Amino acid sequence: MCGIHAIVTHDGIPTLSDSLRRSLANRGPDHFGQVETRVNGKQGARLSLAFTSTVLALRGDHVTPQPFHDASTGSVLCWNGEAWKLAGQAVEGNDGEAVLARLLAAAADDDDDDDDAGGEAVLDVLRCIEGPFAFIFFDKPSSRLFYGRDRLGRRSLLVNRDDSGFVLSSVAETASPGWFEVEADGIYVVNLTREDDERGVFVSPSRRPWMIDQAADTILNIGQLNMTTPSEALPPLGSNSSVIRRLHEELTESMRMRVLHIPAPPKLEEGSNQTRVAVLFSGGLDCTVLARVASELLPQDQGIDLLNVAFENPRVALHRGQDVTTSIYEACPDRITGRKAFAELAVVCPSRKWRFVAVDVPYTETLAHRSQVIYLMHPHNTEMDLSIAYALYFAARGAGVAQERPSDAPQAYSTTARVLFSGLGADELFGGYSRHLAAFERSGYPGLVDEIKLDVSRLGKRNLGRDDRIMAHWGREVRFPYLDERLVRWAIETPIWEKCDFQHPETESRVEPGKRVLRLLAEELGMPSVAREKKRAIQFGSRTAKMESGRTKGTNLVTPMIHDGAG
Incomplete structure (x- = not known):
């Protein structure tokens, strides 16, 4: 970076x-x-x-x-x-x-x-x-x-x-x-x-x-989306499908380039914390699979930090009242799922030195950094941009309290990792948004293919530049394994029914149809609870959305502030 x-x-x-x-x-x-x-x-x-x-x-x-x-x-x-x-x-x-x-x-x-x-x-x-x-x-x-x-x-x-x-x-x-x-x-x-x-x-x-x-229907200057739709009813996408192993191979190769041979941070003393990578960690499906694959590749002396951010939202605090048994941070949806996924990783990879880093952000600190965040995300300038940017900004800072095992007492900690991993791109490639289900219910597989084509085609035009500016501020580089060119090409060329499976809803023995191929991979990697986690936007999981007013719209423009170099 x-x-x-x-x-x-x-x-x-x-x-x-x-x-x-x-x-x-x-x-x-x-x-x-x-x-x-x-x-x-x-x-x-x-x-x-x-x-x-x-x-x-x-x-x-x-x-x-x-x-x-x-x-x-x-x-x-x-x-x-x-x-x-x-x-x-x-x-x-x-x-x-x-x-x-x-x-x-x-x-x-x-x-x-x-x-x-x-x-x-x-x-x-x-x-x-x-x-x-x-x-x-x-x-x-x-x-x-x-x-x-x-x-x-x-x-x-x-x-x-x-x-x-x-x-x-x-x-x-x-x-x-x-x-x-x-x-x-x-x-x-x-x-x-x-x-x-x-x-x-x-x-x-x-x-x-x-x-x-290039052909007129080329996506992202990489390849052409497989627009084929099934001509007859198909059996459910299951654990015996070869596409799951192929996804594991593609993701492993993408991670191999990004996770190995990262130099130790400057001035790192011999025998000290050897953590060089961290995962932006909500406990959701996409990021937890990345953490699990990273553990397959990294030497055992290197730890992996799981950066989980939660905010004090004054509007939520107002409705909680005084009689509460859980802190406002521990009640955040992403903190709850993050701790569950951390516990599952600790069981499936017991020899890996995991470190769950709880990044708690008081409302006063959010306000203190507001002008800095608005400056960094510019020229993006909406309330939705700001709520997402807050979460990425403080998560990338990586300062909070950490536990190496779920039962450990938390200790003050700042990550030494200078490489961060993000699960961005999985929803677009594998059909993970609620609008993908809505498109299928409205128009079947043709509607679903059109919706995914729209999402994938605008990946390069949306938020990646903003996210880079926000997180690089802390001297860290964010890497997106799902957005490796070869993995993207394979994903868009794969038939839609081998990625998601809205024709066959979730049952007791069958995971959710959105991103089903990735959910089945999580099961194969020993993480059945993670495989069943629901999709949740970062601004709602960390509670940065609608901090002041429930009537604020994501499309509203933020009020500019003079940049003073804070942070």
């Missing part, structure tokens, strides 16, 4: 504001670097460019400084993400260095005679990267600026463009108009030798597609 920033201006390079510098440094606390350069624009005008990168070192055996700067060509790369594979081959060592080497070789081969068609070799390198990333690459010999987010949009990149300059950044300068998410629909290219008019406004970036000659 890194913080990246670039600015192109006609009038010299402005100094980064203290708040923006601090926000970028929070994302990458291991190194702060800057590179400045100049290039001739239209009619010989001199353009000033500045690139900034901060580094959270999670690849290789040392901290690799950024921005990457090639002395022979003057080209610059700001890299934020993980290249798990390049052209199908696993990347060893530092992935940013590997990406830069390929980009430089490609840039040298590109034909620069045609302004509109040039840069194709560079584009081909970017297209072959598997993993979550955002990047800014300046090819100085051609004066081209390439930038973008991976085809699923798993890393944040914002753009602000006006007459005075062109700015790209992991986080906004301020929570003010003018900042927009860079779409995850392609790779963007700006030719800095061309400008629109005498005002010196930079030309609009050209968008290059992720896939060449």
